[in-house]
Structure formats: C-alpha cells, structure tokens
Amino acid sequence: MSHHFYQSEYEYRQVMSEPKINKCACGYDPNNDLLDCFRKVNRYSETSRLVCPEHNGGCGVWVQGSTKDETIAKWNRQEYEKPEDY
Numbered sequence: 252m253s254h255h256f257y258q259s260e261y262e263y264r265q266v267m268s269e270p271k272i273n274k275c276a277c278g279y280d281p282n283n284d285l286l287d288c289f290r291k292v293n294r295y296s297e298t299s300r301l302v303c304p305e306h307n308g309g310c311g312v313w314v315q316g317s318t319k320d321e322t323i324a325k326w327n328r329q330e331y332e333k334p335e336d337y
C-alpha cells in the first residue's frame with residue numbers, strides 16, 4: 252500500500268466510519284477494502300476519489316468529490332465516471 256494518508260489505522264477507521272458507503276452497482280463492496288478503494292487526491296486537500304478496483308474484481312468506475320462526504324454521496328447516487336475517463 253502506498254497511499255496511507257492517515258496517521259494510524261485507528262484514525263482511518265474513525266474517518267471512514269461515516270457516512271455509509273454503498274456497494275457499487277456491479278456488486279463490489281468498497282467497505283471490504285477501503286484502503287485500496289478510497290484515496291485522497293493529495294494529503295493537503297480534502298479532494299478524494301472512490302474507485303471500484305478492476306484489479307480486485309470490481310468494474311473500474313470511480314467518483315471524485317471535493318470532500319469525503321461529497322465523494323461518498325456521489326458514489327451512493329451512482330454518479331460514476333467510466334473507467335476510460337480515469
């Protein structure tokens with residue numbers, strides 16, 4: 252894992268415990284592998300991206316929002332970007 256932006260696994264779990272992240276439309280559940288699926292774009296910004304990882308059995312769609320809550324809200328509304336736009 253190369254994208255550990257949080258101080259500890261504990262902090263990461265606290266940050267990610269709300270709001271609830273739904274399964275992808277393809278059936279993949281990002282909650283099973285949040286460290287891989289949920290990424291801050293950089294450590295100085297709240298902009299983040301939620302990805303359905305093709306290398307892990309997902310379909311490759313993704314969303315991006317300016318805050319964690321916005322990213323998750325877009326994901327839960329299934330406002331996905333297609334893998335080719337990644």
Ligand SMILES: [Zn+2]
Binds near residue numbers: 276278279303312
């Ligand atoms: Zn998917």
